[in-house]
Amino acid sequence: MRRLARCKRMGAGPLADGDAAIVPIVDKRNLELWVEDASVASTFILLAAEYYGVAACWIHMKDRRGHTGTAEEDIRALLGIPSHYGILNAVSLGMPRKPNEPRELKGKVHRGRYGG
Ligand SMILES: Cc1cc2nc3c(=O)[nH]c(=O)nc-3n(C[C@H](O)[C@H](O)[C@H](O)COP(=O)(O)O)c2cc1C
Structure with missing residues (x-):
């Protein structure tokens, strides 16, 4: 998780x-609409x-800076994801410290x- 972060x-x-985290890949x-697909999967x-x-929290990756390259490139290298997969985001998961307040x-x- 630290390396992913x-x-x-x-x-x-x-x-x-x-x-834990899930990194949806498309x-x-x-597939022209891969960003929309990744958004639906993440949601x-x-x-x-x-x-x-x-x-859970959406951590955006697309068009963001990483440490050695872009965030996408760094994740691709860390997890061995082939270049034809788009990486929009990661979703971090954990046990909540307190319940969410109603919105x-x-x-x-x-x-x-x-x-109206
Ligand atoms: C498209 C999108 C990208 C986000 N990217 C990040 C992110 O990179 N890092 C982060 O800590 N939270 C990220 N979040 C989570 C938001 O900062 C926020 O915690 C979440 O949307 C809940 O917001 P709310 O508490 O105002 O409803 C993202 C949320 C969305 C919808």
Whole structure:
């Protein structure tokens, strides 16, 4: 986990602190929408983690700086991922220290039209 966290220069704290991580990879060959695919996969991982009471955090990798190259290049080298796979992000996983507070939706959900 520490080595994975080092693949991203800044903002990878939840990886260093996490117990495990999933790095979704998408075969980019013949797939124009690989970023969208990786986003959907990652979102399902976040929802599944929530369902099982596991804390999870999206750690963005695409177009971010790594330590020796880009974050993507560093992860590719660390995990041996072939170059035709896109790496959008990692999802760090761990046991939560405290439960999430319920979210206030007021001002974020608009009914009928913006502001409604
Ligand atoms: C597209 C995306 C990229 C993110 N990248 C990072 C990241 O690189 N590092 C990090 O610590 N958190 C990252 N997060 C997590 C956010 O910082 C934040 O913790 C999470 O979205 C929950 O936000 P909220 O508590 O305001 O709802 C990312 C979240 C999203 C949706």
